[in-house]
Amino acid sequence: MEENKTLTKHSPGYGIYILVWLALVTLTALTAAVAGISFGKFSIVVALIIAMVKSYLVLSEFMHLKFEMKAFRVFVVVAILFFLLLIVLLFQNYSYY
Amino acid sequence: MSTENQAVVHVHRDDVGARMGMWLFLLSEFLLFGGLFLMYSVYRYNHQHDFHVAAEGMNIFLGTANTLILLTSSLTMALAIAAMQKGNKILSLTLQIITFLFGVAFLVNKFFEWRAEFRAGNYPGSPILTAKPSGQILYYGLYYTMVGLHGVHVIVGMTIIAFMIRFTIKGIINKDNYVKLENAGLYWHLVDIIWIFLFPLFYLIT
Amino acid sequence: MSNSSIALDGNGKLPSYLIDQGKHKGILAWLLSTDHKRIAILYMIGVLSFFAVGVSLGFLIRLELLTPEGTIVSAQAYNELFTLHGVIMIFIVVIPAIPGIFGNFFLPIMIGAKDVAFPRLNLLSWYLYIIGGTMILLSMVLPGGAADTGWTFYIPYSVRTGTNMVFTLSAVFILGFSSILTGMNFLTTIHRMRAPGMGWFKMPLFAWSLYATGWIQLLATPIVGITLLLVIIERVFGVGLFDPTLGGDPMLFQHMFWMYSHPAVYIIIVPAMGVISEIIPVFAHRTIFGYKFIAYSSIAIAVFGSMVWAHHMFAVGLSNNAEFIFSLLTFLVAIPSAIKVFNWTATLYKGSIELEAPMLYALAFIFLFSIGGLTGIIQGALNVDIYLTDTYFIVGHIHYVIFGGTGMALFAALHYWLPKMFGRMYNKKVAKVAFWHIFVGFNILYFPFLIMGWLGMPRRSYHYLPRFQIYHVISTVGSWVLVAGLLIMFINLLRSLRYGKIITENNIWGGESLEWKVQTPPIAENFEEIPVVTAAPYEYKENDEPVLEKEEII
Numbered sequence: 001m002e003e004n005k006t007l008t009k010h011s012p013g014y015g016i017y018i019l020v021w022l023a024l025v026t027l028t029a030l031t032a033a034v035a036g037i038s039f040g041k042f043s044i045v046v047a048l049i050i051a052m053v054k055s056y057l058v059l060s061e062f063m064h065l066k067f068e069m070k071a072f073r074v075f076v077v078v079a080i081l082f083f084l085l086l087i088v089l090l091f092q093n094y095s096y097y
Numbered sequence: 098m099s100t101e102n103q104a105v106v107h108v109h110r111d112d113v114g115a116r117m118g119m120w121l122f123l124l125s126e127f128l129l130f131g132g133l134f135l136m137y138s139v140y141r142y143n144h145q146h147d148f149h150v151a152a153e154g155m156n157i158f159l160g161t162a163n164t165l166i167l168l169t170s171s172l173t174m175a176l177a178i179a180a181m182q183k184g185n186k187i188l189s190l191t192l193q194i195i196t197f198l199f200g201v202a203f204l205v206n207k208f209f210e211w212r213a214e215f216r217a218g219n220y221p222g223s224p225i226l227t228a229k230p231s232g233q234i235l236y237y238g239l240y241y242t243m244v245g246l247h248g249v250h251v252i253v254g255m256t257i258i259a260f261m262i263r264f265t266i267k268g269i270i271n272k273d274n275y276v277k278l279e280n281a282g283l284y285w286h287l288v289d290i291i292w293i294f295l296f297p298l299f300y301l302i303t
Numbered sequence: 304m305s306n307s308s309i310a311l312d313g314n315g316k317l318p319s320y321l322i323d324q325g326k327h328k329g330i331l332a333w334l335l336s337t338d339h340k341r342i343a344i345l346y347m348i349g350v351l352s353f354f355a356v357g358v359s360l361g362f363l364i365r366l367e368l369l370t371p372e373g374t375i376v377s378a379q380a381y382n383e384l385f386t387l388h389g390v391i392m393i394f395i396v397v398i399p400a401i402p403g404i405f406g407n408f409f410l411p412i413m414i415g416a417k418d419v420a421f422p423r424l425n426l427l428s429w430y431l432y433i434i435g436g437t438m439i440l441l442s443m444v445l446p447g448g449a450a451d452t453g454w455t456f457y458i459p460y461s462v463r464t465g466t467n468m469v470f471t472l473s474a475v476f477i478l479g480f481s482s483i484l485t486g487m488n489f490l491t492t493i494h495r496m497r498a499p500g501m502g503w504f505k506m507p508l509f510a511w512s513l514y515a516t517g518w519i520q521l522l523a524t525p526i527v528g529i530t531l532l533l534v535i536i537e538r539v540f541g542v543g544l545f546d547p548t549l550g551g552d553p554m555l556f557q558h559m560f561w562m563y564s565h566p567a568v569y570i571i572i573v574p575a576m577g578v579i580s581e582i583i584p585v586f587a588h589r590t591i592f593g594y595k596f597i598a599y600s601s602i603a604i605a606v607f608g609s610m611v612w613a614h615h616m617f618a619v620g621l622s623n624n625a626e627f628i629f630s631l632l633t634f635l636v637a638i639p640s641a642i643k644v645f646n647w648t649a650t651l652y653k654g655s656i657e658l659e660a661p662m663l664y665a666l667a668f669i670f671l672f673s674i675g676g677l678t679g680i681i682q683g684a685l686n687v688d689i690y691l692t693d694t695y696f697i698v699g700h701i702h703y704v705i706f707g708g709t710g711m712a713l714f715a716a717l718h719y720w721l722p723k724m725f726g727r728m729y730n731k732k733v734a735k736v737a738f739w740h741i742f743v744g745f746n747i748l749y750f751p752f753l754i755m756g757w758l759g760m761p762r763r764s765y766h767y768l769p770r771f772q773i774y775h776v777i778s779t780v781g782s783w784v785l786v787a788g789l790l791i792m793f794i795n796l797l798r799s800l801r802y803g804k805i806i807t808e809n810n811i812w813g814g815e816s817l818e819w820k821v822q823t824p825p826i827a828e829n830f831e832e833i834p835v836v837t838a839a840p841y842e843y844k845e846n847d848e849p850v851l852e853k854e855e856i857i
Contacts, residue, residue, distance in 0.1 A: 013179070014176055014179055014180075017172055017175045017176055017179065018172070020172075021168065021169065021171075021172040024168045024171075025165060025168060028161065028164050028165060028168065028296075031296070031297055031301060032157070032161055032301065035297070035301035035302075043302075044297075044298075044302075047297035047298070047301060048294075048297070050297070051293050051294050051296075051297055054290075054293045055290045055293055055294070058171060058286050058289060058290050058293070059286075059290070061175075062171050062172075062174070062175045062282070062286050063282070063283055063286045064279075068113075068116070069113065071117070071494060072116075072117065072120055075120060075121065075124060076120075076124070078518070078522075079124040079127055079128065079522060082128070082522050082609060083127070083128065083131045085609060085610060086131070086135060086526075086562055086609075087135060087138060089610060089612075089613070089625075089628070089629075090135060090138075090139065090558055090562075091138075091139075091142075092622065092624050092625040092628055093554075093558070093613065093621050093622050093624075093625040094139055094142060094143070094622075095142075095622075095624075109417070109418075111420070111495055111496075113495065114420050114491055114494075114495040114496075117420075117490075117491050117494060117495065118420060118421055118424075118487060118488075118491045121486075121487040121490055121491065121521055122483075122484075122487055124521060124522065125483045125487070125521050125522065125524070125525045126525070128521075128522050128523075128525040128526055129525035129526075129528055129529050130529075131525070131526070132525065132526045132528075132529035132530060132559055132562075133529055135559065136533075136544065136555060136559070139552070139555055140544075140550075140552070140555075143552075144550070221540040221541050221542040221543070222540060222541040222542075227549065231543070231549055231550025232550065234543040234549045234550050235543055235544060235549075235550045235551070237542070237543075238542035238543040238544040238549075239544065241540075241542060242533065242536060242542060242544065
């Protein structure tokens, strides 16, 4: 089946992976550096945003999500939305008394 | 009646389906840890000061080192697959072994970290820990559970990679059939992603 | 594609999956088989055996409740009885039953595939199921005693109690893993293995229901998995996360437990609704009304059903905001279910209705599930629920929706599909006698629950006030009628496997989905050649325009 060879067509060279890795290392350094700065309530937001960017890079490039069928990306989005839904609804209980 | 049936082959092979199965399984792993992240968010919200105090005892150096180790191991894993796609068996094998060794390094670091904590008396049920304010107890509870569960997944991932190494040596994984290696890579990357979130949440609380 | 290596039988037909054709023979050919049809039968044996245990526990509970004081068991034993009854019925019977038995057997055939996407994982799912189920049975005899916390395992009691909690919770964890793998398998199967021409909107509605269910199994089960794992960890290591004296939050446990356990009831009911969607058109001889609405409603139930969990917690001190939101969402989640009921009813309208056993159970489903669903709406109202929480009203609701719903659908499916699976017809008259015993017994047993719950009878209660005794007595008598009906039904079905009239025709009932086009019983590969699908599902002759849609291959 041609699909079994899909990734050969899109097979990235080694270079792109090294670039992604450099970005990840940089972002890690950034996270650690920023941790020293006090954003108050927003510190966790900053940390999480950086973590999300890193995750996006891993998902999209290392895990080839951007090369897979659209359905795969839909699956990941569905799971993330489900999780966010849980947090939002859960906090309805804990944020208000 | 047409006889063009793409599913009628002697050996049913569907690499996309195989990867789809792995992706779906990873989503369930995400939700497994997700439950813990939910608890973390609630307990931290309710004990912000205590979490901050407890986190000050964390070894940021080891935490950062481990983050870099896992990120690099993700790189070597992705490179291992790329090498296999290009038919370079030796290179792929080498990279797989390096990935495995990075896993070992991660666990060794974890061992030293936990040993230090245990020696400081910060283990579940210890008199020192139980005497601390409840927010700090919860922090450590979450720390051991989440990092521990993550460690279990590192071990599982390493076991999977060990199998891949064996399959590669035997030629079961080869240039034309490497979906097993891809799936092993997917699992390993998930382990990396979970750590990407654990690191700031436990080590970098300002 | 030739099967020239397999010998044809006396009728010139390929041998059915019941004949051992692989390298194993006898019992091993079943225990090591990755054929989805054999695995389905393995699930059936497991589910029905555990169902018998669950029914017996219920029977004992009803006997005990004949009198307001303790009669036949101690208080401790009573706690274990209702805990085990719940754990077995929920985790080991109604969650796995329809997907495990009929999903496994018929999903691949209905979509024109030879098997599921991951046959070996399928077998693993079954082994995990059996291991988990056996552990629960063992927990009854191991020292320490079976779990006594109720099937909801609330902390702090589940952390403090001296009974076999770690063992029980481990069993439930393993069962959860079985469910996750099944969901993953079915989702991949539906995405990847549909026959040429079998677009999403040509799939039977049973397949749609399994798709929606698969997502809930995949995403929601891990949450209860980690929650129960944490109770185990709490008991063994004392980390404090679920220990209030160390800072643990009992409400957080409840949130996380219900985040799964509410969607779990949709795992329980959605496949059952899929079965009803299959049966009603066939025995009304009409195309199903509103195919797309029913398909989408399955997805809507899965989505909305994930947002209502805290309606199990209205009496424990939620914030005002949370109570309002969850009550509102609870009302909304009833809508897709109602859509299905309307569509089934519309399908019946002007249909040529045949009251065979499958149809009787399907109609019973609609009636009983509607009662259960309506009592659910009542409970969704905050002010009323404060009084109804933890009363027998809730227990009545539970049994109307689960037993009156999924239970009836399970029996309907058995009567509908068993002849196809084994090529034998049961005694139809006896089947109807059994049905009426079950239906009448069911209502005598459970309707009093609604009444006495409304009047204040608490649930899980070993002693009760004498004024409730009359309801309990009526209930218990109802349970005897029900059990008699169950026995008649199962004996009838079991006998048919050996002595029933042999069926040779493919299309036993006049259905239009693919399982009625293959051999009875099916051959090992399901199809001699994978079909190319052109027709929409449920096209019946004397009817409106069939539902032919442009399908999308996702």
